[in-house]
Amino acid sequence: MILRDSLRSIACACLIVACAIPTSRQGHAQDFREQDTQSFRSLSGFDLNPLQDMTGLSRMNDLITMEGAVDAEEYIVGPGDRFDVSVGGPQPIITMISVSADGHLMLPEAGAVDVAGRLLGEARDRARTALQREFENVRVEVTLSQPRQFYVHISGAVPAPGRYVATPVARISTVLSLAYLDSTKTPLANRDRRPALRNIHLIHQDGSNERIDLLKYYSTGKTDHNPYLRDGDVISVPSYNPDYDAVFVSGEVPFPGTYDHRPDDTVYDLLVLATGEDPPSGFSQVRLLRTNDDGQTTAEIYDVKSLDRSIKLEPRDQVHALHDPTVRGSAAIEGRVYYPGTYSVVPGRTTLTSLLEMAGGLRPDALARGATLQRATLPPPVPQTERRNQFEPMLPNFEMFRADSLAMLQSTRLAEMDYISRAYLRHELVLQNRLPINLADLDASNPIYIQDGDRVFVPRDEESVFVLGQVNRPGYVPHEPGAGLDYYVEASGGLGDNAGRTYVIEAGTGRYLTAAEAQIQSGDRVFVDRLIPRADSDRLQQLLMADRRADLDERSRTVQNIVSTVGAMTAVITTYLLIRRN
Numbered sequence: 049m050i051l052r053d054s055l056r057s058i059a060c061a062c063l064i065v066a067c068a069i070p071t072s073r074q075g076h077a078q079d080f081r082e083q084d085t086q087s088f089r090s091l092s093g094f095d096l097n098p099l100q101d102m103t104g105l106s107r108m109n110d111l112i113t114m115e116g117a118v119d120a121e122e123y124i125v126g127p128g129d130r131f132d133v134s135v136g137g138p139q140p141i142i143t144m145i146s147v148s149a150d151g152h153l154m155l156p157e158a159g160a161v162d163v164a165g166r167l168l169g170e171a172r173d174r175a176r177t178a179l180q181r182e183f184e185n186v187r188v189e190v191t192l193s194q195p196r197q198f199y200v201h202i203s204g205a206v207p208a209p210g211r212y213v214a215t216p217v218a219r220i221s222t223v224l225s226l227a228y229l230d231s232t233k234t235p236l237a238n239r240d241r242r243p244a245l246r247n248i249h250l251i252h253q254d255g256s257n258e259r260i261d262l263l264k265y266y267s268t269g270k271t272d273h274n275p276y277l278r279d280g281d282v283i284s285v286p287s288y289n290p291d292y293d294a295v296f297v298s299g300e301v302p303f304p305g306t307y308d309h310r311p312d313d314t315v316y317d318l319l320v321l322a323t324g325e326d327p328p329s330g331f332s333q334v335r336l337l338r339t340n341d342d343g344q345t346t347a348e349i350y351d352v353k354s355l356d357r358s359i360k361l362e363p364r365d366q367v368h369a370l371h372d373p374t375v376r377g378s379a380a381i382e383g384r385v386y387y388p389g390t391y392s393v394v395p396g397r398t399t400l401t402s403l404l405e406m407a408g409g410l411r412p413d414a415l416a417r418g419a420t421l422q423r424a425t426l427p428p429p430v431p432q433t434e435r436r437n438q439f440e441p442m443l444p445n446f447e448m449f450r451a452d453s454l455a456m457l458q459s460t461r462l463a464e465m466d467y468i469s470r471a472y473l474r475h476e477l478v479l480q481n482r483l484p485i486n487l488a489d490l491d492a493s494n495p496i497y498i499q500d501g502d503r504v505f506v507p508r509d510e511e512s513v514f515v516l517g518q519v520n521r522p523g524y525v526p527h528e529p530g531a532g533l534d535y536y537v538e539a540s541g542g543l544g545d546n547a548g549r550t551y552v553i554e555a556g557t558g559r560y561l562t563a564a565e566a567q568i569q570s571g572d573r574v575f576v577d578r579l580i581p582r583a584d585s586d587r588l589q590q591l592l593m594a595d596r597r598a599d600l601d602e603r604s605r606t607v608q609n610i611v612s613t614v615g616a617m618t619a620v621i622t623t624y625l626l627i628r629r630n
Contacts, residue, residue, distance in 0.1 A: 114217060118192060120169035123216055126279050127151055127164060128196030131172075134189040135179065144193060157182045168192060200277055204285035205243035207233035219274045220250065220260060220283060241287040244308040246321075250275065251282040261310065264317075267303065267324045295361050297322040299369035300331040313361040315350065319369070328352060330369070337366040377500025381407045384414035384506045393498050400496040403504065404487065415509035416488035418555035418571045421496070422503040423483065484556040507555075509570055515540040517576035518547035527570040533563045536574050548579035 129147045133155065134140040147153055151164025153171070158178040163171035172190045179188040200214045206227040214223045228235075235243050248260040258275070265273035288294060288308040295313060298304045301322040310317075315336060319328040334355070336348045349370070350359065361367075379398070380390045386408030393403065400421070410416060485496065487506065512524040513536055520541025528535060533550060537543060552561040555571030568574070581592055 118168065118195070118217065120172070121167060122276065123168040123192070123195075124278060125163045125166055125168055125171040125192075126196055126198065126216070128198065129192060129216075130194040130196070131175070132189075132191050132193040133175070133179070134191075135183060135186055137187055140187070140189075147196070155179055198279040200281045200283060202227045202283045202285070204283075205235045205241070205287040206285050207231075207235055214277045214281075216276060216278070218277050219271070220248065220277065221262060221265065221274050223277060224248075224262075224283060224285070235285075236287055238287075240291075241289055242308070244286045244288040244293075246308045246310050247286055247288070249282075249284040249286065251284065252278055253280045259310070261321075263307065264321050267321050268326060269324075270326075293363050295363065296366045297369070298366070299334075300371055301328075301369050302330075309361065309363045314357045315359045315361060315367055316355050316357045318361060318367055319352075319355075322367075322369075331371070333370040335368045335370055337368065338362065339364055379403060379498045379500070379502040379504070381504040381506070383419075383504075384411040384508050385409065386411060393500070393502075395500045396497050398498045400485065400487075400498060400504070401490055401492070403498055410487060410506065413509050414487075415507045415555065415571045417486045417569070418509075419485050419487045419504065419506045420556065421483040421485050422505065423499060423501070484558065486556060507571070511570050513568055513570065513572050513574060515574040515576075517550075517574075518544040518578055519576055520544060527568075531568065533566065533568065533574065536568065537576070540574075543576060546579050548577040551575045551577065 125147060127147050127149050131145050131147070131153060132142055133145055134142045135156075143156070145153060145155065147163060148160075151162060152160040153163050153175055154160055155175060155178055158175075158181065161171075161175050161178050163174060166174070172192075175190040176188055179190070195215045195217055197213055197215050199211050200223055201211055202224065203209045206224070208227050208230045210227075212223050212226055246261045246263050248262055249257055250260050251257040260275070261273050265271065290306050293309055294306045295309045295318055296306055297318050301319070302324060303322045305322075307318065307321065315334065316328075319334065320326045322328075323330060329352075332352055334350050334352060336350065336359070337345060338347075339345050376392045377395045378390050379393045380388075381403055382388045385404070388407060391403060391406045404410070483496075485504075490496070510524065511527050513527055514524055515536050516522045519537060520543075522540060525536050525539040533552065537550070550563055551574070552563065552566035552568055553559070553573040553575060554561060554566075555569070555573075566572075
């Protein structure tokens with residue numbers, strides 16, 4: 049008994065000495081951290097060559113951000129892992145012990161315990177059992193305090209293959225991103241080939257290997273496709289030719305494009321990758337187009353709800369997500385309605401009357417006859433940069449024309465019109481995107497159907513008529529039912545000295561009516577044109593002079609043609625009369 053107590057006292061003394069050892073090293077810890085931080089900054093700033101030996105990151109695990117607590121059923125213990133060993137009660141003695149190079153944990157008095165290659169939970173149980181045999185009535189705890197670091201090897205289609213530092217809490221994407229930091233190099237010298245990120249080979253030291261679909265991790269966020277690394281793993285990134293080794297997905301999916309084919313690929317897997325959802329959604333049917341070796345193509349249509357992982361894909365297969373006719377769009381209604389805003393509609397099925405009911409109907413001060421329906425006739429003006437899939441880099445766009453300008457040029461390039469006519473057509477394409485509607489007189493037998501992206505605007509009825517142009521006091525004049533044009537002109541101070549023709553611009557339709565046919569109503573506009581054109585700026589004066597000069601030239605040519613024609617006819621008649629006289 050005395051010998052046992054003596055051994056226990058010696059063990060406690062060893063624990064105290066062991067606790068003092070890491071404390072004595074803390075004076076140098078700051079220096080190491082500063083060096084490691086500088087090395088990490090160099091790496092993140094692209095000024096460290098990834099091909100160099102990365103021993104400068106020897107304490108990189110001090111800088112790693114954890115995803116959460118280490119899973120004891122997944123973490124595999126190896127040489128270099130540091131454990132905190134606690135022995136005692138209210139004031140336990142704690143020491144830090146590292147797993148030795150041969151995979152053992154040297155415990156005070158308990159001896160060496162083999163823990164390398166074992167799961168963390170099993171390794172801790174073995175260490176606690178060994179300690180409990182020596183300290184029967186004392187509480188002992190063994191916890192992982194700091195993960196180890198080790199080397200992994202990256203090869204294949206990466207800019208900087210080589211050896212990289214990793215930890216057991218690092219995933220493939222963490223280390224693989226370091227191999228792509230050198231943006232001055234391309235992953236492949238052959239521009240016809242690309243990195244096959246869906247077929248990454250992860251080779252372990254025990255000879256086992258896995259085929260990793262990293263793109264599915266990026267698309268769905270499932271960490272099953274981005275596993276943790278082990279000591280000495282080899283990450284090999286193959287390449288593929290998009291013309292022969294790829295599958296294609298298009299249609300109603302968020303991430304259409306070209307993807308490298310996997311041996312176990314199915315239609316379902318590709319749709320999960322292209323939508324980022326499992327199960328995929330947003331459409332009801334898909335079409336599988338396959339080209340056989342003899343050049344013949346076959347097409348099959350599948351329902352998404354009944355789709356399973358039994359339909360295999362082959363290289364060069366094309367999967368198209370069919371447009372669902374019941375997919376809803378949106379339309380906006382603004383102005384004098386009770387609940388203006390954007391509403392869900394079924395394009396081609398929702399009527400204007402239904403949209404108006406969803407918005408709560410017209411307010412009492414709405415100008416129903418002046419409403420307009422705006423519908424885009426051209427594509428958006430901002431050029432759209434297209435990528436083969438979401439994971440390829442965004443390249444600069446070098447388009448010379450905006451999308452709307454290009455569409456207008458394509459629509460007029462074959463027209464047998466002069467430049468002025470083509471310019472006028474392009475001008476009309478831009479402006480004439482509004483349909484005048486009279487909400488007070490909607491015909492149920494001939495409904496107006498709403499399309500995705502439509503905008504309806506209902507103006508306020510100001511109970512007035514806007515008079516502008518060559519009048520002395522232009523502005524709004526209160527509407528007087530049954531009053532004629534003279535009433536509104538006089539209410540605006542009468543005609544000016546340079547007054548010409550007068551037009552009534554009908555609200556909503558925008559038609560120009562003469563004074564004789566117009567029945568002026570609230571919301572209409574009265575425009576009095578100039579009798580003699582006058583310029584309000586130097587630029588307009590130049591245009592006016594050029595127009596007058598062109599008009600004079602045209603008249604001069606007309607007169608010359610008439611004179612020439614009369615002269616020729618006179619000569620012919622004179623000759624004829626001379627011949628008759630002789």
